[in-house]
Amino acid sequence: MKILIVEDNQLLLKVLETKLKKEGYEVISCENGKDAIDEIIYSSPDLIITDIMLPYSSGLEIVNFVKVTLKKSTPVIVLSGIGQEKTVEEAFKLGVDDYMTKPFSLSELSMRIKRFSRIFSATPLQS
Amino acid sequence: MFHADIFSNLIQPGYLNKLTILFICLNAFLIAAIFIYLRKKKRTHFIQRGIKKSIELWISKILLSEDETEPAYMHIPSKFQKHFRDKTKREFTVNQLIDIKKNLSGKIAENINHLYEHLGFRRDSLVKFQSNIWNRRAKGIHELYMMDQKNMLPVLYKYTNSNNQYVRMEAQAALIHFSGFEGLSFLDNIDHPISEWEQLKILEQLKLIDFTEMKNLGRWLRSQNFSVVLLALKLAEVYQEFQVHDDVAECLQHKDEKVRSQAIITLSRIANEYTSSILVQYYSNETLANRQQILKCLMNMASDNEKDFLVTHLHDENDSLKLAAARVIAKCCSNGWEMLKEIAKEQPHPYSEIYFHVKNELQ
Amino acid sequence: MNWQVIISEALTIGLFFYSIVLLLFYIFIGLYSIGETRKYLHKNNFTDYRLLAASEHSPSVSIIAPAFNEGQTIVENVRSLLSIYYSNLELIIVNDGSKDDSLQKLIDVYQLEKIDFFVRYQIKTKNVRGVYKSKNPAFKKLIVVDKENGGKADALNAGVNISNNDYIICIDVDCILEQDAILKLIKPFLEQTQEKIIAVGGVIRIANSCEIKDGKLEKVHLPKAYLPRMQALEYIRAFLLARMAWSRLNGLLLISGAFGAFDKDVVIKCGGYNHNTVGEDMELVVRMRRYMEEKKQPYKVTFIPDPLCWTEAPSSFLILGRQRNRWMRGTIETLGMHKKMFYNPRYRLLGMLSYPYWFFFEMMAPIIEFFGVVVFIIMASMGIVEWPIFFSLLLFIISFGFLYSSFAIFMEVITYNQYKKRTDILKLLLTSFSEPFIYHPFIVWASIRGITDLLRKKKNWGEMTRQGFGSPAIIKT
Numbered sequence: 001m002k003i004l005i006v007e008d009n010q011l012l013l014k015v016l017e018t019k020l021k022k023e024g025y026e027v028i029s030c031e032n033g034k035d036a037i038d039e040i041i042y043s044s045p046d047l048i049i050t051d052i053m054l055p056y057s058s059g060l061e062i063v064n065f066v067k068v069t070l071k072k073s074t075p076v077i078v079l080s081g082i083g084q085e086k087t088v089e090e091a092f093k094l095g096v097d098d099y100m101t102k103p104f105s106l107s108e109l110s111m112r113i114k115r116f117s118r119i120f121s122a123t124p125l126q127s
Numbered sequence: 128m129f130h131a132d133i134f135s136n137l138i139q140p141g142y143l144n145k146l147t148i149l150f151i152c153l154n155a156f157l158i159a160a161i162f163i164y165l166r167k168k169k170r171t172h173f174i175q176r177g178i179k180k181s182i183e184l185w186i187s188k189i190l191l192s193e194d195e196t197e198p199a200y201m202h203i204p205s206k207f208q209k210h211f212r213d214k215t216k217r218e219f220t221v222n223q224l225i226d227i228k229k230n231l232s233g234k235i236a237e238n239i240n241h242l243y244e245h246l247g248f249r250r251d252s253l254v255k256f257q258s259n260i261w262n263r264r265a266k267g268i269h270e271l272y273m274m275d276q277k278n279m280l281p282v283l284y285k286y287t288n289s290n291n292q293y294v295r296m297e298a299q300a301a302l303i304h305f306s307g308f309e310g311l312s313f314l315d316n317i318d319h320p321i322s323e324w325e326q327l328k329i330l331e332q333l334k335l336i337d338f339t340e341m342k343n344l345g346r347w348l349r350s351q352n353f354s355v356v357l358l359a360l361k362l363a364e365v366y367q368e369f370q371v372h373d374d375v376a377e378c379l380q381h382k383d384e385k386v387r388s389q390a391i392i393t394l395s396r397i398a399n400e401y402t403s404s405i406l407v408q409y410y411s412n413e414t415l416a417n418r419q420q421i422l423k424c425l426m427n428m429a430s431d432n433e434k435d436f437l438v439t440h441l442h443d444e445n446d447s448l449k450l451a452a453a454r455v456i457a458k459c460c461s462n463g464w465e466m467l468k469e470i471a472k473e474q475p476h477p478y479s480e481i482y483f484h485v486k487n488e489l490q
Numbered sequence: 491m492n493w494q495v496i497i498s499e500a501l502t503i504g505l506f507f508y509s510i511v512l513l514l515f516y517i518f519i520g521l522y523s524i525g526e527t528r529k530y531l532h533k534n535n536f537t538d539y540r541l542l543a544a545s546e547h548s549p550s551v552s553i554i555a556p557a558f559n560e561g562q563t564i565v566e567n568v569r570s571l572l573s574i575y576y577s578n579l580e581l582i583i584v585n586d587g588s589k590d591d592s593l594q595k596l597i598d599v600y601q602l603e604k605i606d607f608f609v610r611y612q613i614k615t616k617n618v619r620g621v622y623k624s625k626n627p628a629f630k631k632l633i634v635v636d637k638e639n640g641g642k643a644d645a646l647n648a649g650v651n652i653s654n655n656d657y658i659i660c661i662d663v664d665c666i667l668e669q670d671a672i673l674k675l676i677k678p679f680l681e682q683t684q685e686k687i688i689a690v691g692g693v694i695r696i697a698n699s700c701e702i703k704d705g706k707l708e709k710v711h712l713p714k715a716y717l718p719r720m721q722a723l724e725y726i727r728a729f730l731l732a733r734m735a736w737s738r739l740n741g742l743l744l745i746s747g748a749f750g751a752f753d754k755d756v757v758i759k760c761g762g763y764n765h766n767t768v769g770e771d772m773e774l775v776v777r778m779r780r781y782m783e784e785k786k787q788p789y790k791v792t793f794i795p796d797p798l799c800w801t802e803a804p805s806s807f808l809i810l811g812r813q814r815n816r817w818m819r820g821t822i823e824t825l826g827m828h829k830k831m832f833y834n835p836r837y838r839l840l841g842m843l844s845y846p847y848w849f850f851f852e853m854m855a856p857i858i859e860f861f862g863v864v865v866f867i868i869m870a871s872m873g874i875v876e877w878p879i880f881f882s883l884l885l886f887i888i889s890f891g892f893l894y895s896s897f898a899i900f901m902e903v904i905t906y907n908q909y910k911k912r913t914d915i916l917k918l919l920l921t922s923f924s925e926p927f928i929y930h931p932f933i934v935w936a937s938i939r940g941i942t943d944l945l946r947k948k949k950n951w952g953e954m955t956r957q958g959f960g961s962p963a964i965i966k967t
Contacts, residue, residue, distance in 0.1 A: 005809070009178075009226055009230060011187070011223050011226060011227055012187065012226070012227060012230045012231070012289075013182050014184070014187045015186075015187045015190055015191065015227065015231070016185045016188045016309075016688045018188070018191055019191055022191065044262040053540050053543070053575075055296060055669065056574050064628075069198065079230075081229075081540065082331050082332070082334070082335060082538070083331040083334075083539060083540065083541040083542075083545040084540070084543075084544045085334070085544065086544045086546065086548075086577045087543075087577070099523075101335070102229060102230045102231075103229060103230055103231050103235035103236065104230070104231065104232060104952055105232050105234075105235075106191075106229070106233060106235055106430060107233060107234070108233070140879055140881075140882035142877045143879075143882035143883060143885075143886045144882050144885070144886075146886055147882070147885045147886045147889045150886075150889040150890050150892070150893045151889050151892075153893055154892055154893045154896050155887070157893070157896040157897060157900050158896055158919060160900060161899060161900050161903050161919075162905055162912065162915075163895070164900075164904060165903060165912055165915065166912075168907075172687070215698060232832075246674070261532075262532040262535070264534075266534060266535070266536075269536070269610045292681075293532075293533065293536050296536070319683075319685040320684070322680060322681045322682065322683050323547075323549075323679075323680040323681075323682075324677060324680035324681045326547070327541065327545055327547045327548065327680065328541065330542055330545075330547055331545055331547075354683070361547065416755065446608070446610040446611075446612075447610050450608055450610070470895070477608065480606070480607075480608040480609075483606035483608075484606050484607055484608035486606065487605050488605070488607045
């Protein structure tokens with residue numbers, strides 16, 4: 001399964017990337033919303049994990065792009081930080097599938113990704 | 128002539144020229160300083176970028192290592208040992224570790240703490256903490272609590288009342304980090320005002336922690352420190368502490384307008400059957416801003432009991448109050464809409480506009 | 491003849507003393523600003539601004555942007571403003587009776603519909619013809635107010651009337667804002683304890699030659715053209731040094747009309763912007779201060795050194811001249827309206843220091859300089875100039891000017907350093923060397939014209955023709 005991670009904190013991004021690669025997923029990393037949107041168009045990831053606050057854009061723009069503009073069913077998990085409840089609410093209105101509040105446990109995230117990957121392997125490939 | 132003497136003494140070209148030369152020298156010095164600084168910054172930038180990648184790689188390996196018997200953090204590659212003799216690089220690494228702690232919890236967080244202690248960064252934090260310069264002390268406290276150095280807790284307590292606002296904030300954050308809601312005990316003794324920014328930080332930090340009973344909430348509501356009362360009111364609002372309803376109602380008589388304003392908001396969240404009439408009672412003594420607040424909050428709890436009161440104030444000379452009252456009538460009174468429609472027919476200006484405005488908002 | 495010499499010497503001494511006092515003020519301002527800027531930078535390290543963006547305890551803010559005949563760029567500008575991330579926010583665009591298609595463009599692009607809105611005229615303004623909101627929930631923060639033409643002050647007042655929130659941010663609609671500009675501008679209001687913060691201003695930077703795409707600043711470049719580059723230096727001096735120092739003293743009289751935040755309640759209580767002056771931004775701040783002084787309530791007007799807002803600066807002498815002409819008229823009108831405060835101890839620092847400083851050194855400076863030049867010419871024609879003294883004095887003043895500019899650039903470099911390339915800094919320094927010979931005399935001349943125009947009661951806004959940020963010359967690919 002191809003996972004796109006969008007996170008501006010480089011160390012966190014590295015940690016997430018390493019962890020997910022260890023678990024056998026294919027990982028693409030981006031540090032901002034603009035690159036993420038390009039990657040979504042070109043690489044069509046199967047799962048997107050994005051921070052909700054990114055420089056020069058909001059993670060919501062990515063969610064909006066995937067769920068509203070492209071109308072894809074790709075699962076999106078948002079990572080939210082302190083003081084961002086309202087943003088998470090808005091994300092759910094746009095159709096986000098899951099969220100994790102920072103600080104979060106890596107093993108928890110891993111389990112939630114496994115849940116989506118089971119759905120992924122169960123259903124035939126959708127474009 | 129008399130003037131000429133003073134004149135030539137004052138503005139001797141000699142003096143002026145000396146000053147001019149002084150200015151030119153200072154100028155040259157500043158320009159040199161500018162370029163030296165720029166070069167230094169560029170160099171630091173490249174050094175940091177250089178070690179950044181390798182540190183990130185190394186740290187992520189350590190954090191993800193699952194080997195219990197020989198923890199990876201015990202072995203520091205010699206090149207990093209060399210790096211960590213440099214204060215700037217240590218500072219950079221500590222900041223990275225704190226960043227990660229803000230994002231990740233669980234086993235990884237423990238590993239970060241071990242790494243922090245093992246690399247001797249705790250010593251750096253303590254040095255900062257003991258400094259008398261406010262921003263260094265505050266940074267020291269920040270590092271110590273972010274890295275879960277719980278044994279510092281007793282020492283930190285007194286800094287929650289420090290003269291410097293930022294040292295106070297970090298110490299308070301530390302207390303809450305270590306003791307959760309119990310950590311709010313600093314509110315018992317704090318002399319300094321707690322700004323709205325500090326209150327916001329405290330409230331947001333508390334959201335990440337499991338709720339426990341705040342036994343002293345009532346006491347804080349009666350504190351001499353206005354800002355403690357304000358924060359307590361917000362806590363009562365956020366955590367819906369119904370049991371302090373009467374204490375909150377007392378706050379409607381407080382000297383400070385902002386405290387009363389928050390008391391109104393809090394009451395609307397912990398309302399009981401008497402709250403509406405209490406608010407109506409205090410209305411006439413209140414400032415314009417608080418009257419608007421009362422009407423706004425009545426939208427959540429008013430009933431036909433308040434109908435007469437509302438209709439009276441629908442005709443208040445202040446337009447904002449007219450509008451606010453209209454909203455409550457529409458939302459809470461039976462036949463509210465019909466009443467407004469009638470009044471709008473009788474007096475189209477301004478009640479017709481008000482009617483349609485409210486209709487647009489609420490329907 | 492003797493009396494000619496006496497007079498000329500007296501005038502020279504007078505001018506000399508004036509210059510010395512001015513120099514001393516500048517030195518004081520330069521050094522005094524450092525502490526404030528450093529404190530702010532340190533505080534920033536402990537501040538996670540993103541907390542403010544979505545917290546339910548954050549203050550409610552309305553951005554008010556008046557627009558007149560901005561049809562060419564209005565859609566782009568609004569899109570840039572709509573991308574600001576702050577949850578409790580309203581964006582109020584006031585169409586001040588534009589004669590072009592500004593309103594229609596907004597209606598089309600943002601799917602606006604006219605709604606029933608009860609306008610409370612807390613401040614008297616020209617008639618509001620309609621209030622529009624979007625049918626599309628993505629644009630729910632946007633409110634467009636269409637009203638009869640009344641000028642910038644009137645449009646801002648209309649925005650204040652419509653606003654539902656506690657704080658207002660007044661901006662020029664074509665300003666490009668930094669990502670967290672709003673957060674940084676609002677935070678000082680939350681930090682107040684003893685003194686009520688009534689207004690906050692931030693740094694305005696020059697956007698000429700910068701890369702701007704989709705209403706966002708992509709890359710910063712030093713302006714290529716001479717005049718904008720000169721203004722870049724001028725703004726650094728004014729904002730990083732002067733305003734920071736005055737803010738620290740709590741004597742700041744001016745918050746730029748291009749970008750400033752205000753406590754709405756105080757604005758309404760003061761009666762809003764005054765439309766009888768072209769310097770409505772300065773006049774409002776002075777009046778708000780005066781109101782708080784008269785009420786004897788402790789208050790502060792704050793300035794933060796963070797660059798928050800980028801705007802296009804005039805690049806032709808004509809437009810620049812008009813702008814400085816207008817600023818001078820605004821200053822004189824404002825000082826005139828509040829002359830009661832001049833050396834009036836009842837107004838404390840405001841009356842005893844700020845007002846006199848603005849009077850003698852901001853308003854009178856161009857007049858005295860011009861007067862000095864005239865006197866010099868007369869003296870030279872009469873052959874009574876003592877050339878050694880004259881040249882010493884001239885070199886003295888010019889070298890101080892260079893020193894001051896270098897200091898400003900130094901402060902810029904060690905704080906925010908928007909121009910990172912060494913060559914850019916060098917260019918900035920070189921530009922400062924030309925200032926006393928080209929730029930400064932022009933500014934003095936424009937200010938004198940302002941005074942003469944005022945005396946002739948010329949009262950219009952002048953026009954700044956918009957070039958638009960979309961011009962191909964600016965965007966690089």
